[in-house]
Amino acid sequence: MMKTRLFILLQIFTLVIASTVGTAQAAVIGTADHFAQQSRADQLIHINALFAKDAVAQHMADMGVNAEDVLARINALSDAELQQLAQNLDDLPAGSGILGVLGALFVVLLVLELLGLSNVFSKL
Amino acid sequence: MALLALLSACATPTPAPPKSGASELEAVPFFPQAQYQCGPAALATVLVHSGVATTPAALVPQVYLPGRQGSLQLELMAAARRAGRIAYTLDTTAQALLAELEAGHPVLVMQNLGLESAPRWHYAVVIGYQPEQQRVVLRSGTQYRKLESWRAFMGSWARAEFWGLVIPPPGELPASSTADAIGPYLAGQEGQLDPAILRAAWEKALARWPQDPDLMFATANARRSAAEPESAAALYRRLLLQAPEHMPARNNFADLLLSTGCRRAAATIIGPAVSVAQRLSPAARDAIISTSAAIANHLSRPSPDPEYCRALIQGLS
Numbered sequence: 001m002m003k004t005r006l007f008i009l010l011q012i013f014t015l016v017i018a019s020t021v022g023t024a025q026a027a028v029i030g031t032a033d034h035f036a037q038q039s040r041a042d043q044l045i046h047i048n049a050l051f052a053k054d055a056v057a058q059h060m061a062d063m064g065v066n067a068e069d070v071l072a073r074i075n076a077l078s079d080a081e082l083q084q085l086a087q088n089l090d091d092l093p094a095g096s097g098i099l100g101v102l103g104a105l106f107v108v109l110l111v112l113e114l115l116g117l118s119n120v121f122s123k124l
Numbered sequence: 125m126a127l128l129a130l131l132s133a134c135a136t137p138t139p140a141p142p143k144s145g146a147s148e149l150e151a152v153p154f155f156p157q158a159q160y161q162c163g164p165a166a167l168a169t170v171l172v173h174s175g176v177a178t179t180p181a182a183l184v185p186q187v188y189l190p191g192r193q194g195s196l197q198l199e200l201m202a203a204a205r206r207a208g209r210i211a212y213t214l215d216t217t218a219q220a221l222l223a224e225l226e227a228g229h230p231v232l233v234m235q236n237l238g239l240e241s242a243p244r245w246h247y248a249v250v251i252g253y254q255p256e257q258q259r260v261v262l263r264s265g266t267q268y269r270k271l272e273s274w275r276a277f278m279g280s281w282a283r284a285e286f287w288g289l290v291i292p293p294p295g296e297l298p299a300s301s302t303a304d305a306i307g308p309y310l311a312g313q314e315g316q317l318d319p320a321i322l323r324a325a326w327e328k329a330l331a332r333w334p335q336d337p338d339l340m341f342a343t344a345n346a347r348r349s350a351a352e353p354e355s356a357a358a359l360y361r362r363l364l365l366q367a368p369e370h371m372p373a374r375n376n377f378a379d380l381l382l383s384t385g386c387r388r389a390a391a392t393i394i395g396p397a398v399s400v401a402q403r404l405s406p407a408a409r410d411a412i413i414s415t416s417a418a419i420a421n422h423l424s425r426p427s428p429d430p431e432y433c434r435a436l437i438q439g440l441s
Contacts, residue, residue, distance in 0.1 A: 027379045027415040029372040031342040033407040035311030063191025073186060076202035078316050085198060093284065094194030095234055095247040097162030097265055 049079035052086035059089050138282070141258040141274035145222040148252030148261055149173075152230045155180045156266040163187050163195025166247035167203060169263050170232050170291045176207045194245060197234065197287060204291050205316055210325055212298045212309065214288035218278070220300035221288065222253055227299035229290045230263075236283035245284065295324040303333040307342065323350055337367045345376060353380055357436050364393070364440050371397040371404055375412045378419065386433035387422040393437060394419055 053074055060070045077085065085092070153172045157165035157180070164180040164187055171178050186203040187195040204211035214220050214231060224231050231250045238244030248270070252261030260277040264270040272280075281288075290298040297306065306329050313322060323346040330336070330343045340363040347356035360377035363370055378394035381387075394416050401412040 027411055027418060028345070028348075028376050029408055029411045030314065031345045032311050032314035033405075034341065034372050035308045035338070060189070063189050065189065066185075069185045072206075073199065073202065076186075076206050076316075077198065078312065080312070081198050081202065085196070089196075090192075092196050092198070093234065093236075093243065093245040094189060094192035094196055095163050095166075095245040096160040096192075096194035097157050097165075097246050 049082050052079075052082040055086045056082055056089065059086075063089075138275055138278045139218050142218060142222055142253070142255060144255055145226060145253055146255050147222070147225040148254075149225065149228060149230050150251075152249065152251045152263060154263050154268045156268075160193040161188060161195075162247045162265060163200060166232050166249050166263075167195075167200050169249045170230055170289070171204065171207055171209065173230055174209055174291050174293045176209060178207060195247070197289075200232070200247075200289065204289075205313070208318060208321055209291050209294070210310075210313060210317065210321065212290045212292070212301065214286075214290055214298065215300050215302075215305070216286035216288070217300075220298075221250060223299040224290050225250065225253060229292055229296075229298065232289040232291070233281055234284040234287040235277075235280035237280055240283055243283070246280075250288075294321055295328050297325065297328050297332065301329075303329075303336045303339065306333075307336070307338045311342065319346065319349055322346065335366070337363055337370055337373075340366075341370065341373050341376075344373070348376070348380055353384055356380060357384075361437060361440060368396070368440070371400060371412065372408050375408065375415050379415050381433070381436065382415070382419055382422065384433075384436075386429050386436060387419055387425075388429045389433040389437045390415075390419045391423060393440065 056077075057070050057074050060073065061067065065073065074082070151173070153169055155165045155168045161180060161184060164183040167183050167187060168178055168180045171183075183203055186206060187199045189195060189199075201211040201213075214224065221231055233248055233250055235246045235248060236243045237246050246265070248262045248264035250260055250262055253259075254261065254271075257271075258274040259271045260274060262270045262272060262277075290300075292298060301309075310322060310325055310329065323343075326339065326343040326346045330339045333339055340359055344356045344359040344363065347353075347359065357377070357380055360373055360380065363373050364377065367373070374393050374397040378390040378397075381390035381393060394412065397412045398416050401409045404412070
């Protein structure tokens with residue numbers, strides 16, 4: 001009993017000495033860290049997220065979102081989500097809805113009508 | 125015959141309409157969409173159903189992108205978090221869709237109403253299914269109760285990669301989630317959500333999969349963060365009785381024991397983790413080193429542990 005305890009203590013001290021270089025670490029392993037298998041990839045995401053944040057904020061502002069809303073929206077996104085938006089904000093599908101479809105259809109029909117190629121509206 | 129083969133080769137394969145699973149969630153509210161704003165309307169529909177007081181107008185500044193004349197999927201999920209809800213992406217099968225409806229969860233779906241080459245992205249909320257007529261019931265656009273044939277709906281949903289969201293009330297999980305998927309998903313929400321909301325989800329997941337080591341670990345962590353050290357300790361112990369090799373649990377349990385004055389019990393628990401620390405992930409290794417150093421520091425005082433410590437680690441070595 002005493003021997004195993006001594007052995008454990010010895011191991012502890014070895015590890016402590018081996019790790020004296022570096023910053024103080026939290027002693028508890030966070031749930032997010034535990035599930036993130038590749039912690040190095042995660043750190044990279046975190047570093048890049050700092051750049052992604054600026055890029056997405058700028059892009060949203062350019063797209064007509066007002067400054068206060070941009071900040072709140074950026075803060076609601078995780079690092080991984082920011083990365084994804086930074087790369088694809090122009091290409092990710094943006095749901096706009098049925099009225100948009102009808103609007104586009106209406107414009108096409110109107111153009112055809114004005115060009116005299118159709119007479120959809122002549123009976124109205 | 126050859127023509128038939130040719131035709132079917134070009135068609136998107138649609139899963140056959142299920143024969144059962146009749147449902148219609150009539151209590152789901154309806155918000156007719158304004159132009160381009162099916163995102164805020166569909167999101168308000170599911171959020172209000174989950175107990176959040178909101179409107180499409182209140183959500184427009186959170187999710188609408190004027191430059192795209194639409195809303196992005198990621199931002200719908202972020203807005204759900206801002207409302208204190210967890211948005212779960214749906215497992216992409218027809219069975220999952222029906223399972224959610226049966227559990228009382230409307231499903232926010234993305235549809236592509238156009239072509240693959242010229243997409244028209246649309247958000248709607250599936251609220252029911254009619255097996256006999258093979259129709260899906262939706263709150264969609266300006267239609268309170270839109271009926272779409274199974275074939276048409278599945279086609280438009282398939283062109284949007286079967287994307288769907290479920291936003292259940294706090295403490296409820298999607299009916300279709302699995303133990304393997306729920307852990308990483310909830311862990312990814314850490315830091316983005318009120319811990320109390322996340323904790324309720326972890327507890328619910330543990331109740332559904334009581335033997336899952338990582339769900340035990342995460343739930344014990346959440347209990348400790350919620351200043352409930354006793355129920356956390358009991359769960360760490362249960363986990364280590366079942367999986368003595370769960371080194372992160374040893375670390376966090378030892379840290380908890382140390383903070384409750386059980387330093388010798390803490391040394392017992394951390395022991396096996398110390399000897400394998402170098403083989404673990406950097407985060408786990410650093411934490412174990414730090415915990416064991418703190419324990420070693422306290423052990424220099426000779427007094428024994430208080431009496432209650434023994435029960436906390438009973439059966440463990």
